[in-house]
Amino acid sequence: MNTLTKTQVGLSKRVVSISESETLAINARSNELKAQGMDVVSLAAGEPDFDTPEHIKAAAKKAIDEGFTKYTPSGGTVELKKAICEKLKRDQHLEYGPENIIVSCGAKHSLFNAILTLCDKDDEVVIPVPYWVTYPELVRLANATPVFLKTREENGFKINPVDLKKVVSRKTKIIIINSPSNPTGAAYSGDELREISKIAFSDGIYVISDEIYEKVLYDGLTHESIASFQKDQTLIVNGVSKSYAMTGWRIGYLAGPAPFVAAMNRLQSHSTSNPTSISQKAALAALKGSDECVTKMVQAFEERRNYIVDRLNSIPKVHVRKPEGAFYVFPNISKYGVGSNKLSQRLLEEAHVAVIPGAPFGTDDHIRLSYATSMENIKKGMDRIEEFFRKL
Ligand code: PMP
Ligand code: GLU
Numbered sequence: 370m371n372t373l374t375k376t377q378v379g380l381s382k383r384v385v386s387i388s389e390s391e392t393l394a395i396n397a398r399s400n401e402l403k404a405q406g407m408d409v410v411s412l413a414a415g416e417p418d419f420d421t422p423e424h425i426k427a428a429a430k431k432a433i434d435e436g437f438t439k440y441t442p443s444g445g446t447v448e449l450k451k452a453i454c455e456k457l458k459r460d461q462h463l464e465y466g467p468e469n470i471i472v473s474c475g476a477k478h479s480l481f482n483a484i485l486t487l488c489d490k491d492d493e494v495v496i497p498v499p500y501w502v503t504y505p506e507l508v509r510l511a512n513a514t515p516v517f518l519k520t521r522e523e524n525g526f527k528i529n530p531v532d533l534k535k536v537v538s539r540k541t542k543i544i545i546i547n548s549p550s551n552p553t554g555a556a557y558s559g560d561e562l563r564e565i566s567k568i569a570f571s572d573g574i575y576v577i578s579d580e581i582y583e584k585v586l587y588d589g590l591t592h593e594s595i596a597s598f599q600k601d602q603t604l605i606v607n608g609v610s611k612s613y614a615m616t617g618w619r620i621g622y623l624a625g626p627a628p629f630v631a632a633m634n635r636l637q638s639h640s641t642s643n644p645t646s647i648s649q650k651a652a653l654a655a656l657k658g659s660d661e662c663v664t665k666m667v668q669a670f671e672e673r674r675n676y677i678v679d680r681l682n683s684i685p686k687v688h689v690r691k692p693e694g695a696f697y698v699f700p701n702i703s704k705y706g707v708g709s710n711k712l713s714q715r716l717l718e719e720a721h722v723a724v725i726p727g728a729p730f731g732t733d734d735h736i737r738l739s740y741a742t743s744m745e746n747i748k749k750g751m752d753r754i755e756e757f758f759r760k761l
Pocket of ligand 2: 390392393413414415416477502503551
């Protein structure tokens with residue numbers, strides 16, 4: 370058995386300062402238990418349960434057959450960059466050229482490279498709470514400091530511009546906005562973004578706008594990007610993982626000012642080089658094809674959202690707000706007086722339901738349930754959760 374401590378093992382301070390992605394770790398643990406024969410209902414995974422649409426898979430097969438299996442430019446092919454520009458024009462009415470686009474190995478990779486390209490020691494990055502688990506760790510990896518900005522549940526978990534003003538300083542380098550949000554599902558309206566933009570776009574500050582759940586919106590809402598208010602200081606991060614059920618293909622992208630994109634490209638050219646050539650062809654088919662497949666998936670998510678919200682709100686002392694987008698619900702479980710870690714652990718061990726504790730998202734009062742799984746699983750999971758709380 371390896372008994373060396375982290376320091377003895379000789380790890381860098383950088384790596385010692387971060388923890389493993391809790392979302393991915395719990396997901397892996399629940400899959401492991403299933404493989405051992407335990408009947409676990411997983412409401413943990415943050416990925417669509419649907420298969421990648423056929424026309425996208427066909428494009429990848431064609432790429433292999435035609436020998437499109439070599440290095441591409443580090444920041445992605447020009448045809449894919451052009452397709453991304455067309456998408457941004459069509460969906461967001463924003464004009465970009467290929468020099469404004471860089472394609473990476475997933476939106477997580479785009480975020481990692483963007484933060485590393487911008488941050489030095491002593492720089493601060495404003496992260497609204499609750500946040501997606503990965504943001505603070507990326508900031509720490511870049512040797513910068515996360516500054517947490519609490520949002521209120523009564524305010525729909527959205528940033529209050531007055532509170533934002535209080536945390537912005539000369540040290541602020543980046544403000545992160547994630548709409549629709551993981552884990553809360555909150556989505557900002559254009560008016561709300563306009564108010565935030567009045568404070569966010571001070572001199573020398575970039576806004577990273579993580580729009581990965583852009584297409585997963587309900588009740589007829591449409592997605593707005595903060596880039597509409599100040600494109601030159603916004604770095605839009607998006608990708609095909611969530612919209613097109615393509616989590617394993619690993620294609621994300623960033624749109625931003627050309628000098629920034631060129632700098633990020635230098636970094637990428639010495640680390641991963643290009644994202645997989647075959648996946649780039651698949652992403653091209655996704656962006657150029659019809660969005661009918663997306664509409665169908667989003668309809669299914671909306672039905673599931675309505676069901677899971679009603680079931681959760683019928684449990685005494687549990688409260689959940691109806692999310693506007695993404696595929697997560699974030700119920701408040703604080704009235705039970707058990708922390709989110711303990712509660713999630715007990716849910717897994719006693720009720721055999723996997724959920725993610727709120728703690729790694731910055732709040733111990735909540736747990737995250739993903740409804741990107743079949744209605745049958747959701748019903749089964751909710752029956753168990755209800756029974757668990759009844760006995761608690
Ligand atoms: N941003 C958010 C908010 C996410 O939930 C995820 C999910 N993994 C990502 C970015 C990264 O997506 P991917 O790397 O699969 O493109
Ligand atoms: N973003 C998804 C989630 O939050 C996938 C896992 C991850 O990359 O963190 O569950």
